[in-house]
Amino acid sequence: MKLPQEVYDIAEAIKSMTIRGAGKIARSTAEALKITAQKSTATRVEEFVDELTLAAKILYETRPTAVSLPNALRYIMIRCYSDYEKGASLEEIRNDVIKAADEFIRNSLEAVNKIAEFGSMRIENGDVVMTHCHSSTAIAVLKRAWDEGKRFTVISTETRPRFQGRITASILASYGIPVKMIVDSAARFFMQDVDKVIVGADAVAANGAVVNKIGTSMIALAAHEARVNFFVAAETCKFSPESMLGGLITIEFRDPTEVVDQAFLKENPGIEVLNPAFDVTPAAYIDIIFTEKGAIPPQAAILILREEYGWFTKAPLPDFLRGVRSVPLSHIS
């Protein structure tokens, strides 16, 4: 079975991280399925569905721990399999797959703008807003508020170990927004002066818990302690339907050399450096999640998931799209 060359190219680009960022990965994935459907020369329905399934599988395996990529696959393939189950014709399925792909891409492109629109309403003149790590969605919220003429200050953590907070600070400063930068562990020290916190998300679980850069949950805890609002900006393609099945979200442990250099490790064989990339912030510490569908309380994450995928248990999906990924080490708050 031969798929269009574009599918292999997109898969390769995702694998090599030429295509990156949750949104871009998801849209390219949808694009690849669309091309598969458009260019298919299959003559039987079964053949057509098999081609799409193969394409989905190839794409799925490029980054098995991502969240947005399988969500793109599911969004489109659920339509494909449902049509098939109902006995639709090849052309009907082809049209529905192309339509679903277009819809997904359009929604994804609009999502950040919508989130910026909703989130910026919560930024007020005189605010001190804290942020952590580098989230283009959270930045979009702040930029929109600034462009609307609101005047506020941002406190950005440096975000160890990879200092993504410096990037955030530089971008915000380039817009003219006054930025103060601090070490991560100074977040509670400055919390008394903070009016609200806004961060992005790597994944949102069915119970409203948010997976984001390591340290996020400590800042959320300190905000909660001081009765400071804690906001998350997250497109719905970050919501994890597997978590509806009880699946834990894998927390990746990255290379120790992000934290110390090789020399240090050699000199100190008795020291093990643990470098988890993310932590989990429980729903109880989150006031609002801004999605492109609206501003929701974290407990409503399951409502979004159910609307997008139905009760996930019943969706007509192959195992690899419904299976919960293996969990080498994981934490849920």
Next chain:
Amino acid sequence: MKLPQEVYDIAEAIKSMTIRGAGKIARSTAEALKITAQKSTATRVEEFVDELTLAAKILYETRPTAVSLPNALRYIMIRCYSDYEKGASLEEIRNDVIKAADEFIRNSLEAVNKIAEFGSMRIENGDVVMTHCHSSTAIAVLKRAWDEGKRFTVISTETRPRFQGRITASILASYGIPVKMIVDSAARFFMQDVDKVIVGADAVAANGAVVNKIGTSMIALAAHEARVNFFVAAETCKFSPESMLGGLITIEFRDPTEVVDQAFLKENPGIEVLNPAFDVTPAAYIDIIFTEKGAIPPQAAILILREEYGWFTKAPLPDFLRGVRSVPLSHIS
């Protein structure tokens, strides 16, 4: 009025940080007063007291924001002025000053051992103990427990911005203690696996609040959230009698270049880097403070202070030893 050369030498060594560490500074200060008393050729009581006062003032001004240094001065000078008020003879005062200095030095030398003895009782086989920054007193507790045959693991933060946690990790590993090192903001991620936390202190306030390396209060908060015991190891010379008068403890803001390099600052003139050295952990998050006098709840800090200095308002002290230092920016939790 001419003081012995040793006084000027010690003052210089403290100023230039040749002598450093809260304990060493305090003992050298006591030593200097003792030498002043021993070598004084004064013939009148007033003259003798003036010499000691001068020595105290010179020593005081070397590091006006330290806590242990003025405590050493107060410990000894309270005896001096009390004797004087009661009309004691020059020889009586001299003897009392020398005796007080010896006593202070002896107590100080024993203090870390005593704290190690008390604190190590709380370390148990199989424990996972978290620590933050570099405290020789906290390390002494862990070493003693290890030497007693207890087997446990330590999680050490790296402690931005100056990475003192790496020193702690190296020292502990050199004793054979298994150490895991993490970035500061991963403390909550690992807290579920932690049995107890132990840190040192830069200062202890009359209401039991503990001033320590930036980030300490966030770890204490996360420990409190997870019902994990939080211990502080602090000699009583770190207790601040000024705080009994309502004085805030100054939080030093250190140079931005500890956090980023000069190039970053030049490229990003819109970013202000704030670098507070310490934060304040409220008493409610601290289970025990180990002192050389015993294991006390933080609320008993005032009991220690009252015993060492009486009600500070009534102690016969010159203004510079009782005055509360100016407070450019400060936080109390």
Next chain:
Amino acid sequence: MKLPQEVYDIAEAIKSMTIRGAGKIARSTAEALKITAQKSTATRVEEFVDELTLAAKILYETRPTAVSLPNALRYIMIRCYSDYEKGASLEEIRNDVIKAADEFIRNSLEAVNKIAEFGSMRIENGDVVMTHCHSSTAIAVLKRAWDEGKRFTVISTETRPRFQGRITASILASYGIPVKMIVDSAARFFMQDVDKVIVGADAVAANGAVVNKIGTSMIALAAHEARVNFFVAAETCKFSPESMLGGLITIEFRDPTEVVDQAFLKENPGIEVLNPAFDVTPAAYIDIIFTEKGAIPPQAAILILREEYGWFTKAPLPDFLRGVRSVPLSHIS
């Protein structure tokens, strides 16, 4: 374009507060749209829709900060625009608009009864129930429980600055219910003896936060501290769909002379009197919101909103019905 005279009359009556109370305003609004549809002499569909839109706009502008009024407009106009989009005939749209208006009015009339029925189940013999301010819905709950033969006591705050609590106390006492009245700040003093608290609402946000008379959030906090159930009685027409878009609910600051008299203000030019009418109680302090649809946890507010208006972003509505109102000063808990 000429609308029936009744529409102008109703608009005027709402503006001049001859018609008032969230329920009455909403029902009159629905009535006005119904009359517009019934009396329209339009011959083209576009003309008919324009007339209804004009009527909606006139009504909307009478009290732009109310919640129930635009909700009535949306309930009906969403049907109108949806029909139009689908290419329905003029008569079809007219029928649907009239039907929607009737439905809305009927639901609204039944709402308080339903809430009384649901809420009264939670009142038990021997209860001490606290209430704050004057809510006819909360009173309906208490009256129904009393009429069912349950015997309980009510503690009513006086509710500064306008003493609406006195009205509540008088009404309840007129039913024979034993009432104790206290100053607002005595709520925590008596909370130990309270079994449950019930209040009304001015608005309910998408995240379950409840906007109600100033002081409500303090009573909710004290109830939460003492593990006392806190109930809100609120018709769904009080639920704010704008808050799904991130919009803050405006907190009105009323005239200082409600708090002090003119003489005081003149004698004390250095004193500024701030008189916010409402505060915001976070969902975490609310156990149940009684609505005419059922007893819901506050986090389910978004479920109600989505069912009534779909995802508000996609509803076919003109801007003035979807726009978020300007926010001169606002607080969200």
Next chain:
Amino acid sequence: MKLPQEVYDIAEAIKSMTIRGAGKIARSTAEALKITAQKSTATRVEEFVDELTLAAKILYETRPTAVSLPNALRYIMIRCYSDYEKGASLEEIRNDVIKAADEFIRNSLEAVNKIAEFGSMRIENGDVVMTHCHSSTAIAVLKRAWDEGKRFTVISTETRPRFQGRITASILASYGIPVKMIVDSAARFFMQDVDKVIVGADAVAANGAVVNKIGTSMIALAAHEARVNFFVAAETCKFSPESMLGGLITIEFRDPTEVVDQAFLKENPGIEVLNPAFDVTPAAYIDIIFTEKGAIPPQAAILILREEYGWFTKAPLPDFLRGVRSVPLSHIS
């Protein structure tokens, strides 16, 4: 009107507790309705509906305080009455009733397996899992995790007064799972070593509160204090639609002789023994409820209820199926 003998037999078996367990009771109830529909010789629609209603009533009255039994009745009878309202034919109704009964039974049979599948994903190697009382659903979760090769330890309370925890411990031990058994009030003592708690449920309320064996809420509180995850395993037939109407769930007070023997009561006439069978755990202390539909946060209980029964107020049901049962003594947390 004569019903098939099987209906009377099933009703009798439920009453005498020959048939017991929430799941079995519910499935037998569905079976009885199915048989009624199959064997009915009614010739008019009204007659047919009356027969089914009579069967429902007889079944309902066997155990008026159960939750799963009326839920089975409602699941099926809602279809029956809806069909009737729409003017369906006798055969159409018969088919729908049989189909609904089959569906309910199939769902119920699959439910525990699904819950075991979802819940077991949250059990990890090395875990210490606490449980309370005897829940076959919670046991199914643990068994599945064990069968998947995960190795963990269970702490089981003895569960006074009837020692059901001993049964749980015996069953788990028979699978080879290491079990430690403790008295109920030792739960907090051991909580520091616990990784997660899992319990069953007798009923789940619309606000996410869970009714379960007395003592559950204390364990949940202790878990919450120590930031330990608290899981509930509950089929959706345990969810209480009456609670959407504000109804309190009755807490049964059982015989004192479960707690002390008759001799004690006679010797101590001044002592009243109170023996509530259940308590109520508030949603705030529950992380996840595992249902056969997925892993949900407790606040999503209302979403499940609404999907199964619509807004309960509008369901076409006779009073005895919608009425809220009398509440002799009740508590809601």
Next chain:
Amino acid sequence: MKLPQEVYDIAEAIKSMTIRGAGKIARSTAEALKITAQKSTATRVEEFVDELTLAAKILYETRPTAVSLPNALRYIMIRCYSDYEKGASLEEIRNDVIKAADEFIRNSLEAVNKIAEFGSMRIENGDVVMTHCHSSTAIAVLKRAWDEGKRFTVISTETRPRFQGRITASILASYGIPVKMIVDSAARFFMQDVDKVIVGADAVAANGAVVNKIGTSMIALAAHEARVNFFVAAETCKFSPESMLGGLITIEFRDPTEVVDQAFLKENPGIEVLNPAFDVTPAAYIDIIFTEKGAIPPQAAILILREEYGWFTKAPLPDFLRGVRSVPLSHIS
């Protein structure tokens, strides 16, 4: 037995509230005992002690629910009875009584100044400070900080039912301090903008709980929720030694007509107006109590009490000075 006329005059003036305010009452009481001692013509020791005891009793009975008055009596009479027990001569006792009275008066006069000195250190430029009711000690703290050049804003509640907050606001405004005044129940609404709260005290219990104007504990709770420091300014003569014996502090219920007028009461016979004058703020919500002895954590209240009166159980005092007053209705937090 005839006492000097001044004693009767002072007693009368206290009773009629010509002399009022905790400090003034206490100092007048000491003065009266001093005069009794000075003018006594007793020739036998027993006679002298009896005269003093009589004076103490007359003074005690003027305001049996005050705290500072019996404290003044105890401070002086403990010396009297101790001397007597030790067999001191009449002149020795007379001298000691006069000395103790002078000491007490001097301490009392200095106390407010000392508290202002300590407390003002905690006021910083830019602060927003909330206060409640009218406390001359709290005002002294604010005035001192203002006079030292610090620039801050005060939010003063109106303090129902007697509006003492208006007096506070007027006084502060007369010093040039910017004041905002709010209704009591708006305290939480504004708490987000508050940096610290300072109030006075009517009494301080042995466990650190503070009795103050009704509403204080609600503000303390809201400050605690928002991690805002809560300070109390209280002379040690407000500390209650009876509470060391387990005695509850009586909460006075004042006349309903402070809350509503007579007309309202007549029109509404079914309404009972409850008007407690004070409430009790638990130690856990108080950060610091400023006393003339220093800034103490509330848990150190017992340390102050023990130093002033020894373990109260052993103090040589007549019953009326040690007895715990009857407690018609009382609350302890």
Next chain:
Amino acid sequence: MKLPQEVYDIAEAIKSMTIRGAGKIARSTAEALKITAQKSTATRVEEFVDELTLAAKILYETRPTAVSLPNALRYIMIRCYSDYEKGASLEEIRNDVIKAADEFIRNSLEAVNKIAEFGSMRIENGDVVMTHCHSSTAIAVLKRAWDEGKRFTVISTETRPRFQGRITASILASYGIPVKMIVDSAARFFMQDVDKVIVGADAVAANGAVVNKIGTSMIALAAHEARVNFFVAAETCKFSPESMLGGLITIEFRDPTEVVDQAFLKENPGIEVLNPAFDVTPAAYIDIIFTEKGAIPPQAAILILREEYGWFTKAPLPDFLRGVRSVPLSHIS
């Protein structure tokens, strides 16, 4: 070296538990030392001190995990060794030892009465008071309040595994006090109706934590959650000076057959029954500890300890009286 026969007899009676109860053990211990001193025929001071030390050692070893027994030894032997250090004569030491023993016995006998006096002040008419396990001191408080005419109800837990709560309930009922008895895990269920909780203590640690019957800390947690006062009644001989040195208090694990019978253990070899006798309630959940010295906040425990034994590190005691006992398994809250 031969001691009087009474010493051996008392030691034997303590060992065999003929003498039991913290108070009786302590008083018998003091009596034994007194007899040793009275009957000693030693002629040299060293010999006399050696005899007393031997007696102390024999007594100490009877129940090495008790708290009151070594406290009695310390109270008396500190005087003995201090005298010896100061060079006192044999007769002086003898007198001081006898005096100290008498004093200790007198204090101990008065202690429960004093505690009853202080504690009963906190019991009010109409109260519902919960208690746990069997504490004669807590019962004394309740009896005194009842005898004073106060009318209240007691809720007593049964207190698994040994059902001591039944004894408590029987005794209280025999006084005429209305008692309700519940299973331990129903404590939270009834907490809403409880006004205060009172329990005894097995030991009180320097940080105010209270060691008492297993389950106490869960009740304290539930009381804290519901803002219900939690009182402890404990003689100061229960206060543990070792805990000032950091020593953990050993939690005894008792025989599994207290929980299940032998048959159960044999049938279920896979079940390990853990039976800790005590748990530890943290100071934060305790409002007041009633001691014979007064009503103190738990944080003042260290004040009591310091007054009785000085800073324990400096007390002139042999190792066995200062050493911290081995800790097989222990928990501190």
